[in-house]
Amino acid sequence: MEALTRNVWQGLSEQDKQEWMRRIEPQLPEGMKYEGLQTFERYGQRTQTGVFMHDEERFVFVPGxxxxxxxxxxxxxxxxxxxxxxxxxxxxxxxxxxxxxxxxxxxxxxxxxxGPMLVECKTIPLGWIEVTEEEAFAQEHEDFPKALAEFKESGLNEYELHLQFKLIQDRGEVRILWFNEGxxxxxxxxxxxxxxxxxxxxxxxxxxxxxxxxxxxxxxxxxxxxxxxxxxxxxxxxxxxxxxxxxxxxxxxxxxxxxxxxxxxxxxxxxxxxxxxxxxxxxxxxxxxxxxxxxxxxxxxxxxxxxxxxxxxxxxxxxxxxxxxxxxxxxxxxxxxxxxxxxxxxxxx
Incomplete structure (x- = not known):
């Protein structure tokens, strides 16, 4: 897969890059879809690369x-x-x-x-699991109802009760993370x-x-x-x-x-x-x-x-x-x- 090494990849045409990303897609985990090419530039380095989605999480192609x-x-x-x-x-x-x-x-x-790879753009917390509001209330945590109500009115981006639960503002919605100590x-x-x-x-x-x-x-x-x-x-x-x-x-x-x-x-x-x-x-x-x-x-x-x-x-x-x-x-x-x-x-x- 020489085309997927960085020196060769950078010299490929946009059409060739698209073809390689579509060639990869059928062999990926179920539900992962190719979204298209995007260019990222920072620290004096620049990469045009493929973007993939899996369960609303973003992955990018990183050449070897x-x-x-x-x-x-x-x-x-x-x-x-x-x-x-x-x-x-x-x-x-x-x-x-x-x-x-x-x-x-x-x-x-x-x-x-x-080697070439697809890399998840954001990290996943190991000790936290995302739950719905209904699932959170089912935990019957005495501090949660008040904390959630106050957070929705606060304008804060994030609130955490140490090793209990975490509230995050995300595009107008509140994400709820519950600590999973086990x-x-x-x-x-x-x-x-x-x-x-x-x-x-x-x-x-x-x-x-x-x-x-x-x-x-x-x-x-x-x-x-x-x-x-x-x-x-x-x-x-x-x-x-x-x-x-x-x-x-x-x-x-x-x-x-x-x-x-x-x-x-x-x-x-x-x-x-x-x-x-x-x-x-x-x-x-x-x-x-x-x-x-x-x-x-x-x-x-x-x-x-x-x-x-x-x-x-x-x-x-x-x-x-x-x-x-x-x-x-x-x-x-x-x-x-x-x-x-x-x-x-x-x-x-």
């Missing part, structure tokens, strides 16, 4: 590539503002060698082959595989987030201090930072998205929240959380650079992963479905 992942040294180097904040902040922790400190927080440098990741993986889906590996996650970039962040080695960041200020649209220079397609929800949450050059959205983990799964079943550190750095009073290093850096690894208690973190865990097209038999005629 051979890339170098991991981080051990600067590619271009920091600007003065980034360097000053980084050295000042890490010195408070007794760090003498900044580069060694950063390298210790990142995945190792390695060459990998990434769920196990192994059960999720087994159910998704039965439906034709897998979870991303760490290699795939770093590729989808950074596109094979060799810089610390997908946009470069320097932090962008113009970004609106969750927990550090409420975004006011339509003002956007330089890193969000292209207006995303309106989905009815992006009025409250922060810069790190906007679709990237593949059309994939990330949490952009250091309190949240996106789970990736190795071939041996080993779990590697990405995109967060449970809020350890931001709770420690670090500046925006270190606070959001876990979410903004392509290659960050939580050094405390072996000490994490997954049961206690269940409300912060998310995952993303993927279909690897190398496993799909395509009609080549």
């Amino acid at each position: 590539d051979q890339v170098t992942l991991g981080w051990e040294k600067w590619h271009n180097g920091m600007d003065e503002e980034t360097s000053e904040e980084l050295h000042e902040t890490v010195s408070e922790y007794g760090v003498q060698n900044v580069d060694s400190f950063l390298a210790s927080q990142m995945s190792p440098v390695r060459e990998v082959n990434i 769920i196990e990741l192994e059960d999720i993986v087994r159910e998704e595989r039965a439906d034709g889906f897998s979870l991303l590996t760490e290699d795939e996650w770093e590729y989808v987030y950074g596109g094979g970039c060799r810089t610390l962040f997908p946009w470069g080695d320097s932090f962008d201090y113009t970004m609106r960041l969750r927990h550090l200020g409420k975004p006011e649209r339509p003002v956007q930072s330089e890193q969000a220079s292209v207006e995303p397609e309106t989905d009815g929800e992006d009025h409250h998205l922060y810069d790190l949450e906007l679709p990237n050059f593949f059309g994939v959205q990330f949490a952009g929240d250091p309190y949240k983990y996106e789970l990736t799964l190795g071939t041996d079943g080993e779990v590697m959380p990405k995109g967060g550190d449970g809020g350890a750095l931001i709770c420690g009073g670090a500046g925006p650079l270190l606070s959001f290093l876990p979410s903004a850096s392509v290659f960050f690894r939580d050094a405390c992963v072996d000490e994490l208690d997954w049961e206690e973190l269940m409300d912060t865990l998310y995952y993303r479905r993927v279909i690897r097209l190398a496993d799909v038999e395509l009609d080549r005629e």
Whole structure:
């Protein structure tokens, strides 16, 4: 499937891309439909790609590539503002060698082959399940009726009663998520595989987030201090930072998205929240959380650079992963479905 590798794919005509997406469609899980081509551009990268829908959830085609992942040294180097904040902040922790400190927080440098795949645009909460209003009332939670009524009149985008229920405004409707403390990741993986889906590996996650970039962040080695960041200020649209220079397609929800949450050059959205983990799964079943550190750095009073290093850096690894208690973190865990097209038999005629 050479046509589905990035170098070849980028050079195909729109008609050829359409034909490849339609060729893929019949081999996908039941109910998945091809919607058409769409172009995404961000961080200096641009991709025209296929968009698919499955049970109202969006997937995009991500072409394969051979890339170098991991981080051990600067590619271009920091600007003065980034360097000053980084050295000042890490010195408070007794760090003498900044580069060694950063390298210790990142995945190792390695060459990998990434196969073509369909990737879910948004993540799925592991510890939360969506329920109807009727199902929620059936739980007979004493705080729910009042909370729902007040939320509908509040104008808030989101409300959560810790480890109980969550209310979200979505295009004029209220979505209700109920905490499911009894769920196990192994059960999720087994159910998704039965439906034709897998979870991303760490290699795939770093590729989808950074596109094979060799810089610390997908946009470069320097932090962008113009970004609106969750927990550090409420975004006011339509003002956007330089890193969000292209207006995303309106989905009815992006009025409250922060810069790190906007679709990237593949059309994939990330949490952009250091309190949240996106789970990736190795071939041996080993779990590697990405995109967060449970809020350890931001709770420690670090500046925006270190606070959001876990979410903004392509290659960050939580050094405390072996000490994490997954049961206690269940409300912060998310995952993303993927279909690897190398496993799909395509009609080549």
